[in-house]
Amino acid sequence: MSVIVVLISASLFVAIGFLIAFIWAIKTGQFDDKYTPSVRMLLDDKKSSEEESASKKKNQQSTKGS
Structure with missing residues (x-):
């Protein structure tokens, strides 16, 4: 029983240690993303479903007309 x-x-002590380390990492900015904002303008935006359906309809109409 004493074991x-x-x-x-011991497990509570380790869990509290990890919680303290996590809070410290957040407060000191360890999880701040410094790379993505500089290249965000180079990334393609995802099309919304309305834009995709409109482009599909446009393609279907152009193939039927030919």
């Missing part, structure tokens, strides 16, 4: 108490308290 269970030791293991539970």
Whole structure:
């Protein structure tokens, strides 16, 4: 029974340590993305479903007319 108490308290100690490390990383900006904003203008925007359906209809009409 005493082994269970030791293991539970050790696991709580480790979990609290990870929580403190996570909070520290967030506060110091470790998860800030510094690369993506500089290349965001180079990335293609995803088409919305309305734009895709309109372009499909336009393509179908142009192939029927030919």
